[in-house]
Amino acid sequence: MSEIGSINQTNRIQSAFSKKKAFIPFITCGDPDLGTTAAVVRAMVEAGADLIELGIPFSDPTAEGPVIQGANLRALSGGVTTDQVFDLVRDLRKDVTVPMVFMTYANVVFSYDAEKFIKTCSEVGVDGLILPDLPYEEKEEFLPICRKYDVKLISLIAPTSDNRIAMIAKEAEGFIYVVSSLGVTGTRSEITTDLGSIVKVIRENTDVPCAVGFGISTPEQAAKMAGLSDGAIVGSAIIKLLAKHGKDAAPYVAEYVKSMKDAVRNL
Numbered sequence: 439m440s441e442i443g444s445i446n447q448t449n450r451i452q453s454a455f456s457k458k459k460a461f462i463p464f465i466t467c468g469d470p471d472l473g474t475t476a477a478v479v480r481a482m483v484e485a486g487a488d489l490i491e492l493g494i495p496f497s498d499p500t501a502e503g504p505v506i507q508g509a510n511l512r513a514l515s516g517g518v519t520t521d522q523v524f525d526l527v528r529d530l531r532k533d534v535t536v537p538m539v540f541m542t543y544a545n546v547v548f549s550y551d552a553e554k555f556i557k558t559c560s561e562v563g564v565d566g567l568i569l570p571d572l573p574y575e576e577k578e579e580f581l582p583i584c585r586k587y588d589v590k591l592i593s594l595i596a597p598t599s600d601n602r603i604a605m606i607a608k609e610a611e612g613f614i615y616v617v618s619s620l621g622v623t624g625t626r627s628e629i630t631t632d633l634g635s636i637v638k639v640i641r642e643n644t645d646v647p648c649a650v651g652f653g654i655s656t657p658e659q660a661a662k663m664a665g666l667s668d669g670a671i672v673g674s675a676i677i678k679l680l681a682k683h684g685k686d687a688a689p690y691v692a693e694y695v696k697s698m699k700d701a702v703r704n705l
Contacts, residue, residue, distance in 0.1 A: 461672075461699040463482050467523045468495055494523050497510070505677050539565055541568040556580070559589045592613060618653050
């Protein structure tokens, strides 16, 4: 394992939120190809990204809107496999020190073999795992394996979590992904959820940081959401740049990420 890959995962996620608001971009691995993914990840880190969410392509991404669904289809049609995504992370860890987490679906982990998947995450330097289709009540299927290999199983809290927010927060690890809106991912002109009250309950029950995602696309939205929480997560707006610029997307994504990081930097 590389020196970078062997850094303690817990410390790496904590470092993303230490003393500052975090900007967390999402990218689908293999859209339009893995070489572009590698270039874009490195460009995003250079531009100030604090933590990278890497999507493993899946044929039925139920939490995703049409933009990220399209990215999944492009990656899958290019033949991208989970093993190739692991190889991508192994290569990135030669020089990328920021935390990286996988966003994928339970079926991807099951079909690979859960223990083999999570063990490989640890070996290549993946710090956490986000499974949007995994109900809180079923997390024990993965949590013991994640703890065995020091890979954080990231909890999601949605506007519909209601009286479960405190319970989820108390047991959260790594960071908490706060879903800003009902429905699927995608850019929104306005986010109307009362996120302040959700974050208040989280803060009362845990010291684990929380970041807001779903629907954020402008620096103003990022600043507002990071102001309420510990960070902002953006996916669809970045995927749109990849869809537009393809293999030449890295500088355009870097420029966008820099504008978003600048918006949350001084909060």
